[in-house]
Amino acid sequence: MNKKIPASIIRQIFVVLTLLMAAVLIIYEMLPYLGGVLAAVTLYVLLVPAQRFFEKKGWKPWIAATLLLVVSIIVILLPIAGLALMFTSQIKDALANSDKITEQIKAQIVQIEEYVGFDVIPAINGDQVKSTLSYVFSNFASSSLTIFIAVGVMFFILYYMLVERKTWQNATLRYLPLKKKNIEAIGKESIDLVKSNAIAIPLVAIMQGAVALIGYYIFGVENPFFWFGVTVIGSMIPFVGTALGIGPVVILLLAQGNTEAAIGVLIYGAVVVGSTDNLFRLIVQKKLADIHPLITLIGVVIGVPLFGFIGLIFGPLLISLFLLLIKIYKNEYGDRDETI
Structure with missing residues (x-):
C-alpha cells in the first residue's frame, strides 16, 4: 500500500519555499544598500549604551534616538561630506590643469632618467591622464545617488533599532533555533x-x-x-x-x-x-x-x-x-x- 505524504507536510514545505524565495528576492534588491544596513548595525552597537542611559534619565525613546541620530550626523557625515567636496574640487582642478601637470611630471622624469641613465617610466599620455581623471570623477558622481539612499536606509533602520530595541531583541531570542x-x-x-x-x-x-x-x-x-x-x-x-x-x-x-x-x-x-x-x-x-x-x-x-x-x-x-x-x-x- 502506497503511503501518501501528509497534507500538513506539503503545506509546510510550500511555506518554507515561499519564505526562502521571498528572502532571496529581498536580499537581492537590498544588495546595493547592504552597506547602509550593516552601518546601521554598527552604529546601533556603538550608540545603544547612550540610548539606555538617556532612557534611565527619563527621556522618551524617540527623543533619545533623535538626539543620537543628530550627533552621529554631525560627527560622522559632516566630515565625510567635507572630504567628498574637497575630493571633488581637487579632481576638477586636476582635470582643468591636466596638460600642465602632465608636462611637469614629464620634465621631472626626463631629469631623473638623465641622472640614472635609463628609462624610468614609459611615456605619459596627457589625454590618457585626463580620461582617467574623468572616469574617476564620473564614477564618483554616478554613485552619489546610491550612497544617498544607503545613508537614508542606515538612519531609518538605526532609528527603529534604537527606539524598539527590546522588541527585536525579544524576537531574536524567540525565533532563532x-x-x-x-x-x-x-x-x-x-x-x-x-x-x-x-x-x-x-x-x-x-x-x-x-x-x-x-x-x-x-x-x-x-x-x-x-x-x-x-x-x-x-x-x-x-x-x-x-x-x-x-x-x-x-x-x-x-x-x-x-x-x-x-x-x-x-x-x-x-x-x-x-x-x-x-x-x-x-x-x-x-x-x-x-x-x-x-x-x-x-x-x-x-x-x-x-x-x-x-x-x-x-x-x-x-x-x-x-x-x-x-x-x-x-x-x-x-x-x-x-x-x-
Whole structure:
C-alpha cells in the first residue's frame, strides 16, 4: 500500500519555499544598500549604551534616538561630506590643469632618467591622464545617488533599532533555533568585534593621518588637510595603507620641481608613518577585543568585496561568527567523549 505524504507536510514545505524565495528576492534588491544596513548595525552597537542611559534619565525613546541620530550626523557625515567636496574640487582642478601637470611630471622624469641613465617610466599620455581623471570623477558622481539612499536606509533602520530595541531583541531570542546561552554568546562576540573594529580601524587611521599631516606641514605640501583625509582613508584599506596619500604627494612635489621635499616626504612616510601602524594598533587593541591577526586578514579579504567598505568591520565578524557557530554546534550536538 502506497503511503501518501501528509497534507500538513506539503503545506509546510510550500511555506518554507515561499519564505526562502521571498528572502532571496529581498536580499537581492537590498544588495546595493547592504552597506547602509550593516552601518546601521554598527552604529546601533556603538550608540545603544547612550540610548539606555538617556532612557534611565527619563527621556522618551524617540527623543533619545533623535538626539543620537543628530550627533552621529554631525560627527560622522559632516566630515565625510567635507572630504567628498574637497575630493571633488581637487579632481576638477586636476582635470582643468591636466596638460600642465602632465608636462611637469614629464620634465621631472626626463631629469631623473638623465641622472640614472635609463628609462624610468614609459611615456605619459596627457589625454590618457585626463580620461582617467574623468572616469574617476564620473564614477564618483554616478554613485552619489546610491550612497544617498544607503545613508537614508542606515538612519531609518538605526532609528527603529534604537527606539524598539527590546522588541527585536525579544524576537531574536524567540525565533532563532538556538539555546538562549548560545544566542547570548553570539551577541557578545558580535558586539565585541563590532566595537573593536568600528573604533580601532578609524582611530588608528586618524592617528596615522595626524602623523602624516605633521610631515606634510614640515615639507610644505599644498592642501595638507585634503591629503590628511586621503591618508586616513588609505590607512583603512588593506594592502593600500597610507601610500594612497603619500604616493600622490611625492609625485606632485616632483612635478613641481621640489625634489628635496618629495624625497623628504617619501622617507618620512616610509619610516615614520609606516612604523606607527603596528604601534598604534597595539595600543588601541589592548583596550578593545583581542582579535587574531589571521582572522582580521582573512575577514577583510572576504568582507571588502562582499560588503564594500563596511566589510572592514563585518568581514572579520563573519569569520569569527563562523568559528563560534562551529563551537556551538559541537557543544549542542557533538559527542564530548569522541575526538577526531
